[in-house]
Amino acid sequence: QKEVEQNSGPLSVPEGAIASLNCTYSDRGSQSFFWYRQYSGKSPELIMSIYSNGDKEDGRFTAQLNKASQYVSLLIRDSQPSDSATYLCAVNVYSSASKIIFGSGTRLSIRP
Amino acid sequence: DTEVTQTPKHLVMGMTNKKSLKCEQHMGHRAMYWYKQKAKKPPELMFVYSYEKLSINESVPSRFSPECPNSSLLNLHLHALQPEDSALYLCASSQEAGLANYEQYFGPGTRLTVT
Secondary structure, eight states: OOSEEEOOOOEEEETTSOEEEEEEESOTTOOOEEEEEEOTTSOOEEEEEEOSSEEEEETTEEEEEETTTTEEEEEESSOOGGGOEEEEEEEEEESSSEEEEEOOOEEEEEEO | OOOEEEEOSEEEEOTTOEEEEEEEEOSOOSEEEEEEEOTTSOOEEEEEEETTEEEEEOSOOTTEEEEEEETTEEEEEEESOOGGGOEEEEEEEESOOSSSOOOOEEOOOEEEEEO
């Protein structure tokens, strides 16, 4: 079983609509959850972090965490063409040391 | 300021060459990381340094040799690489690398091609 799972997409959303990106994880001990945006040929850029159950809002972005369901999501309101990118979910795991594991990413396309 | 810098941006090397990738951060972070990313795949962790000591080596082949000269600098020494090692090499840093992971900030990466 993959430790962090995301739908690879592509997810196509009309401009101005809400884009909803989902992620599930397998390690119940995970405490920290991150969303990164990666444009083609560029490095990942941190856009949200969330550590507690519930919602966290930052501008047009809302991260949602449900530890009981082992589920984390990212909502992007008023989607813009510049939001077209791959979105990576990252979750911390602990075995011999703590590290973060990335999901395979969801490719988001905003159509004008 | 959340800037991590990496040099060079691009590197082409032969299988018998020795080269080094460099990474620098001035955010006072005490954890630094090397990742490898192949096309259309997520970043894969290679090494973690915490307080200038190697804390994680993800069973990386010895042809990759990391070095952390001080808390701001991280190097990755490359020797006798294979063509399949061609990838984007990403450096990241975070405040700490303890049980409750802190946010990691990535540099722009070095695009490595092994011929």
